[in-house]
Amino acid sequence: MKTYLPPKFLVERDAERCIKCQVCVNQCSFDNHYYDAEDDEIKSRTENCAGCHRCVTFCPTGALTVRRNPLQYRDNYNWRPEYIEDIIKQAETGGILLTGMGNDKGQRVYWDHLVLNASQVTNPSIDPLREPMELTTFLGGKPDRLELDADRNLKTKLTPQVRLEVPVMFAAMSYGAVSLNVHQSLARAATEMGTLWNTGEGGLHPTLYKYGKNTIVQVASGRFGVHPEYLEAARVVEIKIGQGAKPGIGGHLPGEKVSAEVSTTRMIPQGTDALSPAPQHDIYSIEDLSQLVYALKEATHYQKPVSVKIAAVHNSAAIASGMVRAGADIIVLDGLRGATGAAPKVIRDNVGIPIELALASVDSRLRQEGIRNRASVVISGGIRGSADVAKAIALGADAVYIGTAALIALGCRLCQQCHTGKCAWGICTSDLFLSKRINPEIGARRLANLLRGWSLELKEMLGGMGINALESLRGNRLALRGVGLNENELDTLGVRMAGS
Amino acid sequence: MATPVNEQKILIDASGLYYRDLNQHLKELASAGTRQVELHNVCGQRYIGTSLKVPLEIEIHGTPGNDLGAFMDGPRITVYGNAQDGCGNTMNDGEIIVHGHAGDIIGLSARGGRIFVRDSVGYRAGIHMKEYEEKKPTVVIGGTAQDFLGEYMAGGVLLLLGLNGRGEHKANFIGTGMHGGAIYLRGNVEKYQLGREVGAAELNEQDRKLVEKLVVEFAGHFKYNADDILKGEFIKLFPLYLRPYGRIYAP
Numbered sequence: 001m002k003t004y005l006p007p008k009f010l011v012e013r014d015a016e017r018c019i020k021c022q023v024c025v026n027q028c029s030f031d032n033h034y035y036d037a038e039d040d041e042i043k044s045r046t047e048n049c050a051g052c053h054r055c056v057t058f059c060p061t062g063a064l065t066v067r068r069n070p071l072q073y074r075d076n077y078n079w080r081p082e083y084i085e086d087i088i089k090q091a092e093t094g095g096i097l098l099t100g101m102g103n104d105k106g107q108r109v110y111w112d113h114l115v116l117n118a119s120q121v122t123n124p125s126i127d128p129l130r131e132p133m134e135l136t137t138f139l140g141g142k143p144d145r146l147e148l149d150a151d152r153n154l155k156t157k158l159t160p161q162v163r164l165e166v167p168v169m170f171a172a173m174s175y176g177a178v179s180l181n182v183h184q185s186l187a188r189a190a191t192e193m194g195t196l197w198n199t200g201e202g203g204l205h206p207t208l209y210k211y212g213k214n215t216i217v218q219v220a221s222g223r224f225g226v227h228p229e230y231l232e233a234a235r236v237v238e239i240k241i242g243q244g245a246k247p248g249i250g251g252h253l254p255g256e257k258v259s260a261e262v263s264t265t266r267m268i269p270q271g272t273d274a275l276s277p278a279p280q281h282d283i284y285s286i287e288d289l290s291q292l293v294y295a296l297k298e299a300t301h302y303q304k305p306v307s308v309k310i311a312a313v314h315n316s317a318a319i320a321s322g323m324v325r326a327g328a329d330i331i332v333l334d335g336l337r338g339a340t341g342a343a344p345k346v347i348r349d350n351v352g353i354p355i356e357l358a359l360a361s362v363d364s365r366l367r368q369e370g371i372r373n374r375a376s377v378v379i380s381g382g383i384r385g386s387a388d389v390a391k392a393i394a395l396g397a398d399a400v401y402i403g404t405a406a407l408i409a410l411g412c413r414l415c416q417q418c419h420t421g422k423c424a425w426g427i428c429t430s431d432l433f434l435s436k437r438i439n440p441e442i443g444a445r446r447l448a449n450l451l452r453g454w455s456l457e458l459k460e461m462l463g464g465m466g467i468n469a470l471e472s473l474r475g476n477r478l479a480l481r482g483v484g485l486n487e488n489e490l491d492t493l494g495v496r497m498a499g500s
Numbered sequence: 501m502a503t504p505v506n507e508q509k510i511l512i513d514a515s516g517l518y519y520r521d522l523n524q525h526l527k528e529l530a531s532a533g534t535r536q537v538e539l540h541n542v543c544g545q546r547y548i549g550t551s552l553k554v555p556l557e558i559e560i561h562g563t564p565g566n567d568l569g570a571f572m573d574g575p576r577i578t579v580y581g582n583a584q585d586g587c588g589n590t591m592n593d594g595e596i597i598v599h600g601h602a603g604d605i606i607g608l609s610a611r612g613g614r615i616f617v618r619d620s621v622g623y624r625a626g627i628h629m630k631e632y633e634e635k636k637p638t639v640v641i642g643g644t645a646q647d648f649l650g651e652y653m654a655g656g657v658l659l660l661l662g663l664n665g666r667g668e669h670k671a672n673f674i675g676t677g678m679h680g681g682a683i684y685l686r687g688n689v690e691k692y693q694l695g696r697e698v699g700a701a702e703l704n705e706q707d708r709k710l711v712e713k714l715v716v717e718f719a720g721h722f723k724y725n726a727d728d729i730l731k732g733e734f735i736k737l738f739p740l741y742l743r744p745y746g747r748i749y750a751p
Contacts, residue, residue: 095750223609223628227592228551228573255743267611267630268654272679272742275652281605281627282567282586291546291566295589298523299551299571344749420751 004088007047010067011055017063018042024055024064029424029434030417052415054424086345097346100418100428102245102339102382102404105349109337110356110489111388114395115498117479119466126468128459134469135455137164137399139236140305141329142373159329160305162235164399165194166455167470168389170447171334171380171403172218172240172309174200175225176253176262176274177341177418178407179435180207182427185410185443187211192444193451198401199225201240201276202253203265209233216307219296221250222276224266228299236330237296238307239289241280244338244381247311247352251276254342257421259430290326297327305329305376312336312358312381313351317365324366324375332401333358335381339404341428342419355381356395360493363396363475372475386457395493396475409450410443506533515541519565523547530554530575542581549575549594566603569596572613585622588615591637597721601643610637610656617641618722619664624648629681631655640718644669650737651695654680659714661729662687674698675737679744683737684711686729694737697744701736708734 011032020042024033032048033055035041049066056064073081086097119125126133140161147155170186183197183205190197191214198216203225208215212233219226220240231237242248253262253274263270283289293306300306307330308323310316316333323331335355340348359379366372379392380401392400408414411425418428426437458470467473481498482490490497510529514522522545529537530552542548542562549558549569556575563581570589578597585603588596591613598615604622607615612635620643627648629637637656643664649671650658662669662685669689676695683698684707694700703711711734712726719726 089750093750096748098749223590224630226571226590226609227611228553228571231551231571252745252749255746264632267632267635269680269742272654273744273746275628275654275677275679275745277628277652277677281624281651282589282608291586295547295550295567295570298520298547301527 001092003047003092005047005085005092006071007049007069009046009049009051010069011044011046011049012065012067013042013044014063014065017061019061019063021060023058023060027054027058027424029054029422029429029431050415050417050422050424051413052417052424053413096344098342098419099345099348100339100341100343100416100420101412101414102337103349104414104416107336107354109382110354110485110493111384111391113483113485113489114356114391114480114493114495115483116387116390116394116461116465117481118464123466125466126463128456128463131463131468133459133462134471135166135458137167137470138162139164139330139376139378139398141375144373160303162196162305163194164196166451166458167393167397167399168383168451168454169195169216169378169399169401170197170406171338171401172198172200172216172238172243173341173403173407174202174218174253175205175265176202176257176430178428179426179430179438180205180261181435181438181440181443182407182410183208184440185438185447186406187215188440188444189447189451190214192448195451196235198238201225201251202262202274204230204233205261205265218309219292220276221278221280222266222274224268224274224276231296231299231304234300234304236305236307237300238309238330238332239280239283239292239296239328240309241283241289242309242311242313242334243340244311244334244336244352244355245340246343246347247313248278249344249347250278251340252342254419254421257430259432262430286322286326289323289328293327307332307378309334311338311351312353312355314353316353316358317361320362320377321365321369321371324371328375330376330378330398331362332378332380333362334401335359335379337382338380339407340418355379356391357489357492359392359395359397360477360495364494367475386454386461389454390458390461390473391480393470393473394476394479395495396477398474405450406447409446410438503531503533505535507535509536509538510534511538511540513541514539514545514562515543517545519545519547523550526556526558527552530556544584549577552594555594569594572596582619583617588613588639591615593635599722604646606641607637607639607656607658610639611635612637615639616718616721617643619643621645624651626650626653626656626658626683628652628654629656629658631681638714640714642718642722642724645671647672648674648676650675650678650681650683652677652679653683653739656681657710657714658683659711659718660685660687661715661718662732663724663729667732669693675739677744678737678739679742680739682707684734685737686732686734688733688735697740698737699740701738703734703736707736 186197201220217234308328309332376398546565582600583602675698
């Protein structure tokens, strides 16, 4: 069938600059650039361009430009190009539209409407360059009270705690969705920076067990790669109920990405789709969740915190209360803008709620019920910079996960082609030729640099507020004010209007 | 240095014992070299045998609770009584033999090991079992199973012998989403009982051999006559597609 889809991008090659070196031909995994031997010319199949900028970045003479196709439709606010093109695609395929990365729609980003406070005159700010500043965070349940014996030794038995030097962890991205080199980059960077990375649900490659102390292992509905050694290798075990990019639905890692190596860790035949059922079939209730939480605690001898991750949805606050009561030591909320390696576009863009609102309501609810101390709260889904981190902590989070930001550090340009397995940056692919493009040494350096930059910025913000420990900002919503929000929004976020 | 093996069989009275204490005790015994344990008066204690990684023989008299042998990696558990839900959940290796019925999701996501149940089991038996090369979980059920038997199955073997009741299998949605492994049934099912991703066939020689081997083993555990069982008609259910849902997505 001839496609009626117009090309998304135009690729322009400056003939004066092009030296016909074919770097672009070799770098493009979407079959855009090609060498025409007859004409001795490099040409483009521009309709294949995904806009990932791999060729632009690596062109040695800067001869390439990628522009959005300026093709204009007749103005129509209702029938915007995206809707027209989605219909064309479905008319030609009859399938569910798949996409990658996070929601790219315009639902309000509340971080942009929250501003932080600073000290002026009446309380001194602190200069983090010269004074100690603490970002150390302990994840895990905290006791209701502490008891000391006569010699002032701690009598209360603490539940397992995990120390983070920076309150930013790498979000769950499974081996199979991302390449082994990405896993290795994340693991090394997490180890170097004193934080944690998360295996996602595809198991842990044998070569990465040595990073266990900085590893969160996931137990999801597919139970891929879950066995006693995997659980014992980890620092934290995370039960994945849902994911912000696709709340309520399972995952299908496309067969194209189930390579020989991936099939080893997942224990499924090569080339089959790795199917993660929508629910975990041993969890149909909070009581069942509790059963798995304690199965994992039994399996890890009560020495590791058990985390439970859900997508942020309408009833998150009540569910979170149940999760804490089910025995979770850490609860993770993944918001509307959380990303994925593959999800139906309709789900990614329309299901779930913004993480800011979910966080505020969960934190408030757990406080009202007097159980906020029993679990740490971690959020994810669209954390773009240290300011978002600071605002999340002030809203009540203990720490955040970053997925998209980490991938951008590794080269990702958000072209949303993750589900095709053709990632030209070698990130979201199991193709051995492509995945070599991530050098774990350099990848780890870039990720560690990012966390270092954010840590320094966090300290600057804290110092400006006259605070010398992140702990003092945690859940301190008075450090926030809202701009351009209505009364309901301010009320849900639990923050006051700027100026009041 | 390997812990010396303690040949002595340890008897434990589990009545009124909290599951956490019972399992802690089992873990300690296992690491101290004990190889045989007999539990009496077991009544609903969960997670027995969970995550144990030594070839410990656990005999259970009574009714163990949910998640019996979850994540287990080597022990052999014999239950004289019924097992509850989640028996052999995500089991890696070892053996569970149930002299009675078992509840829902038996062998959920099992990666290896073997489960024999004398009577029948509940819903979603063998859901999402996996296999890789020599690791091949096997579940043999003397009676029958409820709906969603072998759902999402990615590997391993399920064998149902239809021995009790009228020898009929009433389950619906058998093998929904199945994309690996095999289900063998003694007796027949109607086409409407199968998931759309499942095909049915007669046993070939290889299947026959496997079924015979498993039936002989089953008969040995529960004092049946294997020849009598093997006289029945068997069918094999298998996945029609490696990628059952590959075509519902736009490329």
